[in-house]
Amino acid sequence: xxxxxxxxxxxxxxxxxxxxxxxxxxxxxxxxxxxxxxxxxxxxxxxxxxxxxxxxxxxxxxxxxxxxxxxxxxxxxxxxxxxxxxxxxxxxxxxxxxxxxxxxxxxxxxxxxxxxxxxxxxxxxxxxxxxxxxxxxxxxxxxxxxxxxxxxxxxxxxxxxxxxxxxxxxxxxxxxxxxxxxxxxxxxxxxxxxxxxxxxxxxxxxxxxxxxxxxxxxxxxxxxxxxxxxxxxxxxxxxxxxxxxxxxxxxxxxxxxxxxxxxxxxxxxxxxxxxxxxxxxxxxxxxxxxxxxxxxxxxxxxxxxxxxxxxxxxxxxxxxxxxxxxxxxxxxxxxxxxxxxx
Amino acid sequence: xxxxxxxxxxxxxxxxxxxxxxxxxxxxxxxxxxxxxxxxxxxxxxxxxxxxxxxxxxxxxxxxxxxxxxxxxxxxxxxxxxxxxxxxxxxxxxxxxxxxxxxxxxxxxxxxxxxxxxxxxxxxxxxxxxxxxxxxxxxxxxxxxxxxxxxxxxxxxxxxxxxxxxxxxxxxxxxxxxxxxxxxxxxxxxxxxxxxxxxxxxxxxxxxxxxxxxxxxxxxxxxxxxxxxxxxxxxxxxxxxxxxxxxxxxxxxxxxxxxxxxxxxxxxxxxxxxxxxxxxxxxxxxxxxxxxxxxxxxxxxxxxxxxxxxxxxxxxxxxxxxxxxxxxxxxxxxxxxxxxxx
Numbered sequence: 299x300x301x302x303x304x305x306x307x308x309x310x311x312x313x314x315x316x317x318x319x320x321x322x323x324x325x326x327x328x329x330x331x332x333x334x335x336x337x338x339x340x341x342x343x344x345x346x347x348x349x350x351x352x353x354x355x356x357x358x359x360x361x362x363x364x365x366x367x368x369x370x371x372x373x374x375x376x377x378x379x380x381x382x383x384x385x386x387x388x389x390x391x392x393x394x395x396x397x398x399x400x401x402x403x404x405x406x407x408x409x410x411x412x413x414x415x416x417x418x419x420x421x422x423x424x425x426x427x428x429x430x431x432x433x434x435x436x437x438x439x440x441x442x443x444x445x446x447x448x449x450x451x452x453x454x455x456x457x458x459x460x461x462x463x464x465x466x467x468x469x470x471x472x473x474x475x476x477x478x479x480x481x482x483x484x485x486x487x488x489x490x491x492x493x494x495x496x497x498x499x500x501x502x503x504x505x506x507x508x509x510x511x512x513x514x515x516x517x518x519x520x521x522x523x524x525x526x527x528x529x530x531x532x533x534x535x536x537x538x539x540x541x542x543x544x545x546x547x548x549x550x551x552x553x554x555x556x557x558x559x560x561x562x563x564x565x566x567x568x569x570x571x572x573x574x575x576x577x578x579x580x581x582x583x584x585x586x587x588x589x590x591x592x593x594x595x596x597x598x599x600x601x602x603x604x605x606x607x608x609x610x611x612x613x614x615x616x617x618x619x620x621x622x623x624x625x626x627x628x629x630x631x632x633x634x635x636x637x638x639x640x
Numbered sequence: 641x642x643x644x645x646x647x648x649x650x651x652x653x654x655x656x657x658x659x660x661x662x663x664x665x666x667x668x669x670x671x672x673x674x675x676x677x678x679x680x681x682x683x684x685x686x687x688x689x690x691x692x693x694x695x696x697x698x699x700x701x702x703x704x705x706x707x708x709x710x711x712x713x714x715x716x717x718x719x720x721x722x723x724x725x726x727x728x729x730x731x732x733x734x735x736x737x738x739x740x741x742x743x744x745x746x747x748x749x750x751x752x753x754x755x756x757x758x759x760x761x762x763x764x765x766x767x768x769x770x771x772x773x774x775x776x777x778x779x780x781x782x783x784x785x786x787x788x789x790x791x792x793x794x795x796x797x798x799x800x801x802x803x804x805x806x807x808x809x810x811x812x813x814x815x816x817x818x819x820x821x822x823x824x825x826x827x828x829x830x831x832x833x834x835x836x837x838x839x840x841x842x843x844x845x846x847x848x849x850x851x852x853x854x855x856x857x858x859x860x861x862x863x864x865x866x867x868x869x870x871x872x873x874x875x876x877x878x879x880x881x882x883x884x885x886x887x888x889x890x891x892x893x894x895x896x897x898x899x900x901x902x903x904x905x906x907x908x909x910x911x912x913x914x915x916x917x918x919x920x921x922x923x924x925x926x927x928x929x930x931x932x933x934x935x936x937x938x939x940x941x942x943x944x945x946x947x948x949x950x951x952x953x954x955x956x957x958x959x960x961x962x963x964x965x966x967x968x969x970x971x972x973x974x975x976x977x978x979x980x981x982x
Contacts, residue, residue, distance in 0.1 A: 320722055321729055322710065322836035327923060327943030329954070368664070368980050376977040380662055385970025387663055394961045494664035495980060581669060598940050598958075601669030612671070615957035616940075619736045628727025635718040638710050638837060 301569040302546030309338035318629040322638070328597070332575075332617055333624035339548045339573065340459065344625045350397035350550075350614050351458035352607045353449045353538060354381060354388060357405030357442075357530035358424035359469030360433065361511075366472045366504045368495040371424070374468045375408025381466070382415040387604055388464055391611035395618075398458065404445050405530030406467075419445045421530050428473060428511050428527040439525040439533050446537025454545050460614070461542045463535040464607025465555040468494070471582060474558035475508050476527035478584050481520065481561040482591040486512065489584030491554070491603070524562040535559035540566060543573040550617070552610040553580035553602065557588035564592065575617075578602055578609035643911040644888030651680035660971040664980070670939070674917075674959055675966035681890045681915065682801065686967045692739035692892075692956050693800030694949045695791045695880060696723060696730060699747030699784075699872035700766035701811030702775065703853075708814045708846045710837040713766070716810045717750025723808070724757040729946055730806055733953035737960075740800065746787050747809075747872030761787045763872050770815060770853050770869040781867040781875050788879025796887050802956070803884045805877040806949025807897040810836070813924060816900035817850050818869035820926050823862065823903040824933040828854065831926030833896070833945070866904040877901035882908060885915040892959070894952040895922035895944065899930035906934065917959075920944055920951035 312334040317323050324330065336345035356378050362371045380386045381401045392399040401416040407424040410416065421441045425433035434442065446463070453461055467473075471493040479489050486508040492501060515526045524533055536559045542549045543563075551560050551574050563570045576594035579586050581601040589596055597616060602609050630637045654676040659665050666672065678687035698720050704713045722728045723743045734741040743758040749766040752758065763783045767775035776784065788805070795803055809815075813835040821831045828850040834843060857868045866875055878901045884891045885905075893902050893916050905912045918936035921928050923943040931938055939958060944951050972979045 319729075320719070320727060321946050325836070325944065325946040326729065326950070327945070329942060329944070370978060373978050376975070377662070380970060380975045380977055383970070383975065385662060385975045387661075387668065387965055387969060390965050390968045391961060394957070394964050494667070597942075600671060600939075602667065602671070603669070604663050604667040608668070612958065612961055615736070615961075616954065619733055619954055619957075622736050623729055623732050626732045627729055628722060628725070633718070633722045633725065633727045635722055636712060636715050 299540060299544055299567060301543045301567055304572050305338045305341045308341055308343060309334050311343050312337035315343060319627040320630055320633050320635050326623060329620040329623055332620035336621055345621050346459060347621060348460040348614065348618055349458050350395060350460040350462060351453035352388065352392050352397045352462040352464055352611055353400045353402060353453060354464035354466055354606055355402050355404050355531035355534040356466040358407040359467060359473055359529055360425045360427035361429055361472050361507065362469040363427055364429055364507050366507055367469050367493060369468050371407050371468050374466055375406045375410055377466050378403060378406060378410055378416060379413060382413060386606060387608045388606035388611060391608055395611050395614035397611060397614065400449065402445065402449055404442055404534045421445065425529055428476060429507055432526045433528055434525050436525055442530045442533035443537035446534035447541040450538045450541035454547050459547060461538065461547055461549045462552065462607045462610040463538045463556055463559065464552060465531050465535060465605045467529055467531045470529050470532065470555050472504055472507060473527055473529045473532060474555045475584060476511050477523055477558040477562060478588045479508060479512055480523045481565060482587060484584065484587055488587060491582035491584065520565060528562060532559045532562065536563040539563040539570055543570040549574050550610040551576050551594065552607045553578065553605060554582040554585045555605055557585055557592065560592055561588060577613045641882060641886055641909060643885045643909055646914050647680045647683045650683055650685060651676050653685050654679035657685060661969040662972055662975050662977050668965060671962040671965055674962035678963055687963050688801060689963060690802040690956065690960055691800050692737060692802040692804060693795035694730065694734050694739045694804040694806055694953055695742045695744060695795060696806035696808055696948055697744050697746050697873035697876040698808040700749040701809055701815055701871055702767045702769035703771055703814050703849065704811040705769055706771055706849050708849055709811050709835060711810050713749050713810050716808055717748045717752055719808050720745060720748060720752055720758060721755060724755060728948060729950045730948035730953060733950055737953050737956035739953060739956065742791065744787065744791055746784055746876045763787065767871055770818060771849055774868045775870055776867050778867055784872045784875035785879035788876035789883040792880045792883035796889050801889060803880065803889055803891045804894065804949045804952040805880045805898055805901065806894060807873050807877060807947045809871055809873045812871050812874065812897050814846055814849060815869055815871045815874060816897045817926060818853050819865055819900040819904060820930045821850060821854055822865045823907060824929060826926065826929055830929060833924035833926065862907060870904060874901045874904065878905040881905040881912055885912040891916050892952040893918050893936065894949045895920060895947060896924040896927045897947055899927055899934065902934055903930060919955045
């Protein structure tokens, strides 16, 4: 696997173009950076309008047996049905930003085989309990990664030029916390959060489960982290990111789970992060820390903690505006406006 | 003038509605607050989609004689022509968020009388130099405020349910800094910024001009601040906000200049801020401080410092998404999803 090269010459040309537009230099702040970022990734001085594709990967977690989540595992499958019927947050947000939306069962406990409108790519019915053993075998983990790669290829083939991975999986903040702790070297207390809404007792339990899992894998190499304490949907998301970067298509990273997947993808290919933008910083503890480790800077902080790709979908219009400004604004010369030095 | 009453009963009902939607309670963070805010302002449990109207007020500033700006005053009129021809940032952003856009000459130095596509409501060709005397007479200030009120009434009559005021006026960060210093009791050093891009020498000059102006008006009452050190476009923006609040239509406050106008409006009617949402926090020094004084919390921080209403227009899609989620998501019952306590 080879990560695509970023065109830094175009990035510099795009910066020059920004300086000619009818505004004080730099006055559009991050919007200027975003436009130049897309110019260099698309390889066009004037980047195209974004055609986003959101793929939500669903999987269940054996660690739910420990009582670390406020909701039961059955909700993962129920929410997949909600996605199909259009009632979830991500359905609304995908429509708002004109994104295509795909839903993939990569590992739910529920039997969804009769459900139309999703991709049936179940590697396994939920992971093993990461507290006691490896969540996935090496083969299962590789298969889940491949599901993500396949989905990214399909989205790109269908015309997408911005990929968003979403997650659905009761228990997955616990798995993600383990990944983030291990791959950033942070203590559980700084990373574990309240997930879907556990109480203080549940929180203490969750911290102890994460600590014990980290202890269990302490003599394994970092490369085994995803397989040992990850989730099927998290592995698929990592594969999705890797394929996007290989194909030279930008990804917009969502929240806590997505950042655990991004760290896992970076473990496999360090330069995958060159194709990533961060969308929001989640209310979940440790997300800011994961983004920092990835070298990414979130665009907004809305105290969200929903997953599904919701934070990423929400900010797509900000990216579209950055590109539209870059493409459509007049220059000082074309508009006959006196420049600062004029 | 009477500010419209906010419906707190509907706000509470909207909060209950949010708790029934298929997501962990509170997991949409600020999006939930925004939806409930609009519910209470519109008086509907399910608020309508926003129909934004942006009115850009243009005026020049006598204080430019002091050399406090990186651009000459002629740029104000040139940019108004750029607005008419569709080449400015606000044109692009208005289109992106499907907003109506109006441009009003309330006090430029340029002769724009032959220009079609703008409202000609010039109160005066630029303010007097606030360093030496009152920028506007009492009558001129009142007239400019009335221009803003009239524009708000027109936008509302045309169907707008969200109002954004934008500014164009070389020199207006100096006027705004004076207003913000005086009405928040902050020292010039904490409020003055680099505007359109002055250098360090220019910055020191600007600080000294603001200090001297504040000294000049130190024995005047707070109520005279707008007239003494404001701008015609700032007064019009204040009037625009006041009319919106009287008519019960929310406003989305843009950056540094807009916040100076908001503080000026609050001086006239303290409860006007109940109808205000802050959009972004500008890179301009002292904007965060002005927002804090207004009791408003910005949605994004993109290091923008352009004015024109650009930061407000940029975030409109975030508000639309908040409302769409509130209106369109399924409830736990309707989707057959197990709730936390289920």
